[in-house]
Amino acid sequence: MTGTLKICGVTKQMAGKDVVSQLDLSVRAGELFVLVGESGSGKTTILRMIDRLIEPSAGQIRLDGKPIESFPVTELHRSIGYIFQQGTLFPTMTVYQNIALIPELKHWAATKIHERASTLMDAVSLPLSTYAGRYPHELSGGEQQRVGIVRALIADPKLILMDEPFSALDPIVRQELQTLLLRLHEELDSTVIFVTHDMQEALRLGDRIGVMRAGCLLQVDAPKVLRQHPANQFVASLFANQQQRGFGDIRSSELIKFALPTHEVLGETLNGNASINEVITSLDQHSRVFIEVSTGRYVVTQQVLIKWLCEFQQ
Ligand SMILES: Nc1ncnc2c1ncn2[C@@H]1O[C@H](COP(=O)(O)OP(=O)(O)O)[C@@H](O)[C@H]1O
Ligand SMILES: [Mg+2]
Known part of the structure; x- marks a missing residue:
């Protein structure tokens, strides 16, 4: 079989x-x-x-x-x-x-x-x-x-x-x-x-x-x-x-508490002001994306997104 x-x-x-x-x-x-x-x-x-x-x-x-x-x-x-x-x-x-x-x-x-x-x-x-x-x-x-x-x-x-x-x-x-x-x-x-x-x-x-x-x-x-x-x-x-539940407009910087900081510089990078929706769209094309905020760069994967979503939906 x-x-x-x-x-x-x-x-x-x-x-x-x-x-x-x-x-x-x-x-x-x-x-x-x-x-x-x-x-x-x-x-x-x-x-x-x-x-x-x-x-x-x-x-x-x-x-x-x-x-x-x-x-x-x-x-x-x-x-x-x-x-x-x-x-x-x-x-x-x-x-x-x-x-x-x-x-x-x-x-x-x-x-x-x-x-x-x-x-x-x-x-x-x-x-x-x-x-x-x-x-x-x-x-x-x-x-x-x-x-x-x-x-x-x-x-x-x-x-x-x-x-x-x-x-x-x-x-x-x-x-x-x-x-x-x-x-x-x-x-x-x-x-x-x-x-x-x-x-x-x-x-x-x-x-x-x-x-x-x-x-x-x-x-x-x-x-x-x-x-x-x-x-x-x-x-x-x-x-x-x-989106009606509201996360489309939330800023991507909200994700960083679930993400790991990194010193890597290459890769798809979004600003902390980008929306979660933009992160989702980027993750369709890349296995990971970076979010840049004043405290540094963070690696965001599907898993990070899911972790955040789980908390958000509670
Ligand atoms: N033994 C049964 N007799 C009559 N209707 C049934 C029976 N089993 C399921 N149904 C009906 O079939 C539909 C689909 O059921 P189901 O396949 O269990 O849906 P799902 O798993 O997507 O929730 C439902 O409307 C349910 O009420
Ligand atoms: Mg069922």
């Missing part, structure tokens, strides 16, 4: 209405694809159809070029990692039992399971020596989601479905886990479909973003294109809403 996914003309009717309507979407192997949309727009329904928890009313979903019905369901479930908003873990099993479950079903040797579990738990900063024997209720929300990520990744799935996995977490933990996901995604070659209702999260994570509304995909594009060329009024309004 390489993890390419193709959704062709998929409709799902529930209680007499189209919850997902004539959906066409291709997700490339190894891509981190984000589906963003307000609550009730059909995002979860799409993931459930991909995992064959429910069947489309019309259309077809293809994985690696083959209709998903052609895979035995158990094989499909073992090759797709699924992470929910909450409660991904089985409450009566320890952390180790939870993460070893799928590799055991795949008949991996115990030593191989332990080795892989240990590597991944280290990667999410939850060493097995401390966490293996704990039960889910003995973990914080953020720790539970980290274990959920390990459980979804351990058996090397080619496709990972993540349904608002960080929505219930506080902004700081959420941001840490976003960073963690970006790092893990770089190291692994899995395709990820990540669902969120939060445009900031979508822009931060997505290689490409699909905007959903009322069961339809309004636009599929890279974050930068989406921002610069919204396909219609609704997509534009997702960005306009951010």
